[in-house]
Amino acid sequence: MSEVANLDFERYNRRGYPEAVLAEGKSLEQCVEIARRWKTKSGEGHDLGTVLFTRMTPEKAEAVKDVLPGANWHETARILAWPGEFPEAVGDSVIVACAGTSDLPVAQEAALTARYLGRNVTEIVDVGVAGLDRILAHRDTLRKARVIVVVAGMEGALASVVAGLVTCPVVAVPTSVGYGASFGGVAALLGMLNSCSPGVSVVNIDNGYGAGHLAAQIAAPRGDEIDG
DSSP states (O other), rough: TTOOOOOOOTHHHHHHHEEEETTTSSOOOHHHHHHHHHHHHHHTTTOOEEEEEEEEHHHHHHHHHHHTTTOOOEETTTEEEEEEEEEOOSSSOEEEEEESSHHHHHHHHHHHHHHHHTTOOEEEOOOGGGGGHHHHHHHHHHTTTTTTEEEEEOTTTHHHOOOOOOOSEEEEEESSSGGGGGGHHHHHHHHTTTTTSSSEEEEEOOHHHHHHHHHHHHSSSOOHHHHO
């Protein structure tokens, strides 16, 4: 198992953000070995930050929790975090808004990623454009955010609507939610890429982790706040 992974233990010191482990495509045994190596390195006194295992199955999560006591398993988001406690929140606020309940796994992946990277996160759920009043009811909240992550499948129109209401950047996440002609999220991806509202940046289909990470970086404390 020595060649399972070449873990980047210096990433936290180099970038301020720890490494994440994509569990999808890895065997249970490989995930366990990575967890063991992470625990060993941490036990040697290295500050590694919070490691996130993304796209975890319940079986893999249970096995890794046996190796990492105190790890926190978030089933809907399919994220396991160790240490399991959220760090103290610093910087500006992040909002994660999702169009429908079916988008929740990706939206929660984004929200939890930003939280474990040290940001305050507000989640707004089930506010798709089929009922426009639902998102409009949150205008005051949306306008207080430093960055907004918008998660939507189908045609992906929610990102354009939100970007037209606020002054902050919008990180758009197309999801694979939708019927046949949505082509597994490609329709939402193209809709978001072709947004007529400026200030929309688009990540890959179902990439909640990437969106949450980018949002956390955008909302990070600025130099004057760090220096006091």
